[in-house]
Amino acid sequence: MKLKGKLLFLSIILLVLAALYLIWGLNPDNLDYALPRRVIKLISILMVGSCIAFSTTVFQTITNNRILTPSVLGLDSLYAFIQTFVVFLLGSTMLANLGGDINFILSAGLMVIFSVVLFKTFFSKEKRTVFSLLLFGVILGTFLQSLTTFMQVLMDPNEFFLVQNRMFASFNNINTDILYIAVLGTMVTLIYIFRYTRELDVVSLGRDSAISLGVDYASFVKRMFIVISILVSISTALVGPISFLGLIVVNINRQFLNTYKHKYLIPGSMLISSIMLLGGQLIAERIMNLKTPISIVINFIGGTYFIYLIFKEGRLS
Numbered sequence: 001m002k003l004k005g006k007l008l009f010l011s012i013i014l015l016v017l018a019a020l021y022l023i024w025g026l027n028p029d030n031l032d033y034a035l036p037r038r039v040i041k042l043i044s045i046l047m048v049g050s051c052i053a054f055s056t057t058v059f060q061t062i063t064n065n066r067i068l069t070p071s072v073l074g075l076d077s078l079y080a081f082i083q084t085f086v087v088f089l090l091g092s093t094m095l096a097n098l099g100g101d102i103n104f105i106l107s108a109g110l111m112v113i114f115s116v117v118l119f120k121t122f123f124s125k126e127k128r129t130v131f132s133l134l135l136f137g138v139i140l141g142t143f144l145q146s147l148t149t150f151m152q153v154l155m156d157p158n159e160f161f162l163v164q165n166r167m168f169a170s171f172n173n174i175n176t177d178i179l180y181i182a183v184l185g186t187m188v189t190l191i192y193i194f195r196y197t198r199e200l201d202v203v204s205l206g207r208d209s210a211i212s213l214g215v216d217y218a219s220f221v222k223r224m225f226i227v228i229s230i231l232v233s234i235s236t237a238l239v240g241p242i243s244f245l246g247l248i249v250v251n252i253n254r255q256f257l258n259t260y261k262h263k264y265l266i267p268g269s270m271l272i273s274s275i276m277l278l279g280g281q282l283i284a285e286r287i288m289n290l291k292t293p294i295s296i297v298i299n300f301i302g303g304t305y306f307i308y309l310i311f312k313e314g315r316l317s
Contacts, residue, residue, distance in 0.1 A: 003257055003264045010271035017278045018042060024286055044179055044239065045277045047186055051235040053253075053273035054190060055228045056246025057266055061204045062221055063130055066254070067309045069246045070232045072134055073225075074141030075111055076241040079233075081144045082107050087159050088151040104178045107237035108185075115229030119222050130207075130221060182238050186231065193227050196220070197262040204260055245298050248305050249273040 022038050059070045086103075119133075152160055199220060203210045211217050235242075253269040280294045 003259060003261075006257055007264065007267055007271065010268065010275065014271055014275050014278070017275060017282065021278060021282050024282070040179060041281070042278070043183065045281055046274050047179075047183055048235045048239055048242070049245075049249075049273035049275075049277040050190070050270040051186055051231040052242060052246045053249050053269035054193070054266060055231040055235075056250045057253075057262070057269045058193065058200065058224055059228050059246075060250055061200050061262070062224055063134065064204065064206060066251055067247070067306060068134070069244070070228050071241070072141070073115070073137040073229070073232075074144060075115070075229060075232050076236060077141040077144040077148070078111055078114060079107055079236045079241060081148045082110055084148045084151050084155075084163050087163050088155060091159065104181070104237045108233040111233035111237065112226075112230055115233070116226055119225050119229075133225075178238060182234050185234055189227055189230050189234075193224070194266070196224075197266065200224075200262040201260060204262075240295065242295050242298055244301070244303060244306060245273060245276065247309075248298070248301060249276060251305070251309065 021042060022035065026034060055070050060066055060068060086106075118136075152163060155163070199215055202213050202215050203217070203220065205213075207217055210220075249272045250269050253265060253272050256272070257264055257268050259265065276298075277294070280297060284294045284297075
């Protein structure tokens with residue numbers, strides 16, 4: 001099957017799942033209530049799946065490593081720290097008074113600002129490499145996790161329960177106003193990065209090859225890291241962290257399409273990510289009756305797949 005045929009096949013699967021998600025269980029009595037809410041959930045699932053897949057594909061290309069995800073930059077830990085710090089310092093009442101839109105703008109804005117300052121500061125030194133940045137991200141993420149845990153231990157149990165609910169991805173309470181902002185920001189970012197698919201093909205050859213072929217490597221990588229941080233910040237602030245989804249879908253996509261061209265890899269990973277999220281949400285809602293959060297299932301599968309990839313990379317080397 002050719003690449004365009006494979007993408008068409010994935011698109012058909014996604015359309016079937018989307019139709020099933022929208023119409024399953026509808027009847028004349030609940031149509032007016034349920035359908036608009038399902039449409040909002042569907043849009044958020046497609047957007048979050050696209051953000052995670054897009055950012056992870058670009059991230060793995062820049063780092064030239066198939067077992068890394070943008071979570072190693074510490075953005076998930078920063079999100080958890082922000083949510084915990086607000087409740088710890090101001091209390092759960094203040095968090096409720098902020099509203100979903102203010103909390104979204106605050107979380108996403110701080111994550112993007114943190115990323116921009118980090119990348120600009122880090123890449124100001126010519127001798128510093130991408131892997132040095134990743135190492136710093138791991139250390140910083142661990143530090144933020146320790147601070148988050150420390151504050152959670154000191155919290156009132158009721159406030160701790162509120163914070164814990166925000167640590168798991170959920171599509172059940174999407175704020176429509178937030179969704180509009182997130183979709184707009186995501187569309188602008190995706191349109192911007194799609195112009196650089198050929199440069200990504202070259203960067204996938206490695207730093208030295210990219211420089212010899214005329215790519216301004218340092219500037220390009222810095223811009224891509226900022227774009228990645230925007231996409232991850234939007235998806236995380238909207239529904240919560242889903243650490244391993246990108247790891248699963250990008251590696252499955254690379255094996256399925258078997259190509260280096262990002263004009264196929266990126267749409268393919270977005271389709272597979274949306275299929276997995278939509279299928280998982282369909283099972284969680286209609287079969288398991290929301291007894292298990294979808295993020296727990298994804299992280300379990302992703303963690304297992306991550307271990308498999310580590311052993312596979314070790315055998316190949």
